[in-house]
Amino acid sequence: MMQKLNDVRDRLIVALDVPTVWDAYRLVSTLGDGVTFYKIGYRLAFAGGLDLARQLVAEGKKVFLDLKLHDIGNTVTEGVDSLTKLGVTFLTVHAYPQTMRGAVEGRGDAALKLLAVTALTSYDDGDLRDAGYGLAVRDLVRLRAEQARTAGIDGIVCSAAETEIVREVIGPDMLIVTPGIRPSGSAAGDQKRTLTPAEAIRVGADHLVVGRPIIRAADPRAAAGAVMDEIVAAS
């Protein structure tokens, strides 16, 4: 059985979607000990974020590398093998069967947990149709969750709105990580499938990813504290 993270603070993952490593450090220092888990995505990864990932790990933080890898199986295998050396906790790949099998092979025995991105939380059924898919979001998420479990992936990225159907498919041990979290009253921005922190915890999400509602808040530390209070109260 997979060991799930058990410090309640680890349930909140703050997306470091800032332009520079310097901005990221400033944010990490502002947020302090209340935030233990950070996500590095495209913006920072392409601006020195991989070295930052190593550094944050050395300082005792957990890091989620949200690179959403997708390529031919062999290239994914080799890329994931390189990333196992960083010491990060999570890495995303797109939930295509070849990609997921390649990622599992590249991860080998390393501690890195692989998460499969099912359907981006900025997509609704119309966006999937535009992209050439014949399935509604919920059906695609269900199918990809089944394929992820078969491939040996450790967790699923989906909207918290799909947590219950995903849990039915993957069982109790795999992780469910949910972006598209919006505290009530905060702007959705480009996110289309959103839930509040309390709702996401109540339906069974393991980790909530929050970016703009915290990092663009006038007081990011207070915003993160409010999300954490909701998580604790709903847990």
Ligand SMILES: O=c1ccn([C@@H]2O[C@H](COP(=O)(O)O)[C@@H](O)[C@H]2O)c(=O)[nH]1
């Ligand atoms: O389906 C997905 C997969 C990843 N993300 C990432 O999560 C954060 C969300 O940031 P917000 O500012 O809270 O919207 C962002 O880094 C995305 O790249 C996602 O939103 N949806």
